[in-house]
Amino acid sequence: MTTRAGSTAKSEALYARAVNLIPAGVSSPVRAFRKVGGRPIYFSKGEGAYAIDEDGNRYVDFCMAWGPLILGHAHPAVVEAVMKTARDGLAFGTVHKNEPRLAELILEGFPYADRARFVVSGTEAVMTAVRLARADTGRSLLVKFAGCYHGHGDALLAKAGSGVVTQGLSGSEGVPPSAVKDTLVLPLGNLDALEQAFREHGKDIAAVITEPLPANNGLLKQSDAFLKALRAQTSKAGALLIFDEVINGFRFGYHGYAKLCGVEPDLTTLGKIIGGGMPVGAVLGKARVMEQLAPLGSVYQAGTMAGNPVALAAGIATLEELKKGEVYRHLEQLGRSLDAKLQTHALREKARLLRVGSVVWPYFNLDAAPPLEADDIRSAAVEQYHGSYRRWLERGVYLPPSAYEVSFLSAAHTEAHLTQFLDALA
Numbered sequence: 442m443t444t445r446a447g448s449t450a451k452s453e454a455l456y457a458r459a460v461n462l463i464p465a466g467v468s469s470p471v472r473a474f475r476k477v478g479g480r481p482i483y484f485s486k487g488e489g490a491y492a493i494d495e496d497g498n499r500y501v502d503f504c505m506a507w508g509p510l511i512l513g514h515a516h517p518a519v520v521e522a523v524m525k526t527a528r529d530g531l532a533f534g535t536v537h538k539n540e541p542r543l544a545e546l547i548l549e550g551f552p553y554a555d556r557a558r559f560v561v562s563g564t565e566a567v568m569t570a571v572r573l574a575r576a577d578t579g580r581s582l583l584v585k586f587a588g589c590y591h592g593h594g595d596a597l598l599a600k601a602g603s604g605v606v607t608q609g610l611s612g613s614e615g616v617p618p619s620a621v622k623d624t625l626v627l628p629l630g631n632l633d634a635l636e637q638a639f640r641e642h643g644k645d646i647a648a649v650i651t652e653p654l655p656a657n658n659g660l661l662k663q664s665d666a667f668l669k670a671l672r673a674q675t676s677k678a679g680a681l682l683i684f685d686e687v688i689n690g691f692r693f694g695y696h697g698y699a700k701l702c703g704v705e706p707d708l709t710t711l712g713k714i715i716g717g718g719m720p721v722g723a724v725l726g727k728a729r730v731m732e733q734l735a736p737l738g739s740v741y742q743a744g745t746m747a748g749n750p751v752a753l754a755a756g757i758a759t760l761e762e763l764k765k766g767e768v769y770r771h772l773e774q775l776g777r778s779l780d781a782k783l784q785t786h787a788l789r790e791k792a793r794l795l796r797v798g799s800v801v802w803p804y805f806n807l808d809a810a811p812p813l814e815a816d817d818i819r820s821a822a823v824e825q826y827h828g829s830y831r832r833w834l835e836r837g838v839y840l841p842p843s844a845y846e847v848s849f850l851s852a853a854h855t856e857a858h859l860t861q862f863l864d865a866l867a
């Protein structure tokens with residue numbers, strides 16, 4: 442039983458201390474719980490599907506660190522790999538055997554690509570991919586879609602997803618117009634807008650970047666036809682297609698979403714799962730493009746902590762586990778069970794659970810068709826999520842503290858956890 446026992450006094454005290462030291466007490470804005478009310482929970486321990494707070498309350502966790510923890514918290518193989526590597530030294534700032542190993546494991550899932558370069562975050566992976574695309578094409582213009590989040594690099598902070606929207610912003614102060622003047626933001630899924638952009642700007646477009654399954658502003662599943670059109674338009678115009686698979690990569694099987702939609706991009710960005718809970722990002726592509734990275738080429742990318750052996754060890758252990766296939770079978774089964782349970786559950790009268798594989802987005806609206814782009818998301822549905830959130834916590838269920846974020850199922854979740862999820866949300 443995981444209903445929260447009670448006090449959150451220790452979390453409250455920690456937060457009171459933190460707010461005078463760290464802006465809003467957090468290292469990333471949505472964590473401040475501004476929209477859901479109350480104070481953030483300080484977790485001190487993770488065990489499989491559970492996150493346990495400083496006061497000893499146990500929650501079934503469906504946030505799962507925003508996606509990386511596909512194996513659940515503190516998976517023994519991952520923790521062991523990290524400990525073993527750490528004992529031998531935390532960082533060397535040079536090459537390490539974990540780099541070719543993780544690169545092999547990643548490239549196996551993305552057969553179109555034959556080179557990977559490691560960075561520390563998804564943000565950096567995207568920054569590097571965009572720089573590569575601009576260098577490769579000798580063009581500047583970058584096309585992105587409203588509601589897709591690609592990290593917090595200046596050029597991408599225009600109409601980006603959850604973190605920005607949750608704060609009620611359309612972009613960020615401090616980003617000069619010059620930084621976004623080469624970013625063209627198009628509505629998601631709109632073939633006319635896409636064709637028009639290429640008609641008018643095709644010869645200046647360096648790249649189109651998208652999450653093939655947009656999962657940062659709700660779950661806005663696009664048609665394969667739209668994704669194929671991105672491929673066709675970019676190829677015709679001599680621009681690159683970048684799939685940002687920071688959430689998607691290795692989430693639906695030992696591959697990217699690219700395999701599911703049958704579209705091969707020129708570059709892929711990864712993060713989250715490939716670090717198994719540690720800070721790892723990567724950009725992948727064909728040698729022809731990737732070998733323009735310094736020192737082979739003149740596109741700069743670097744990092745003191747890039748390819749850190751301990752972080753990579755967590756990624757290796759995670760992918761080795763995923764490669765066995767059982768985790769994906771379990772996740773598929775859980776997803777189907779969730780749909781089936783919902784059919785006879787009270788939640789059905791209140792919300793849809795939009796789901797692709799183990800990614801689930803509770804959407805508190807039954808009137809209109811599920812949203813396909815950010816502007817379609819009903820504000821009443823958002824308010825319902827935010828207004829209910831504290832009660833979910835009290836019932837021992839931890840979801841992302843933003844209505845725009847998706848929940849994640851993991852290998853550690855069971856049928857009983859699904860029931861708890863549905864009961865809490867209802």
Ligand SMILES: Cc1ncc(COP(=O)(O)O)c(C=O)c1O
Pocket residue numbers: 507561562563564565567590591592593652657685686687688712713722
């Ligand atoms: C699709 C996508 N791209 C990029 C990023 C940025 O990754 P990071 O937070 O590791 O910088 C995220 C993070 O949520 C993401 O979901």
